[in-house]
Amino acid sequence: MEKNTYQTIRTLIAAIAAALIGSAVIMGNLLLAVITLILGVLISYFVRKNVYEVTEDERTYLVAGKASRTAMLSFLTIITVFGIGLLTMKNNFPEFTQAGFTLAYSACLFLILYSGFYFYYDKKHG
Incomplete structure (x- = not known):
């Protein structure tokens, strides 16, 4: 296959998976959404095995790695700022305190996961 x-x-x-998952969410059927997602991934995987041309190389991995790191750091910065912002406004808006803690703890978990994977891959490839 080309x-x-x-x-x-x-x-x-x-497109088909997105339409089916959207319909499943509207109907409130979580099982159908999960099954559709899994089937979409599996079908994509098996279709890709039939491609004879080179679809990925070292440059693709380098660009994907840089894009992932930039997206991760941007997202981490945004949720940290929003989390701290919500926590500083807890006297005026106490209903947002839990959301602030959730964002702040999510940022901490994100950093721990990143550090763990970084050290793992650094030892594996370094």
Whole structure:
């Protein structure tokens, strides 16, 4: 299978899965949404195994790694600022205190996970 055909099929799979998951969410059927998601991933995986052209190389991994790191750091900064902002306003808006703690603890967990994976891959590849 050619790369262009693969990209077209992958786009169709994503569109169909999104429509089915959206319908399942509207109907309130979580099981159907999860099954659709799993089937979409599996079908995508098996379709990709039939591609004979090179779809990924070292440059793709480098760009994906840099994009992931930038997105992660941006998201981490945003949730940290919002979390601390909500916690500083707890006297005026006490109903947002729990949301502030949740965002702050999520940022801490995110940093712990990142550090753990960084050290693991540094030892594995370093």
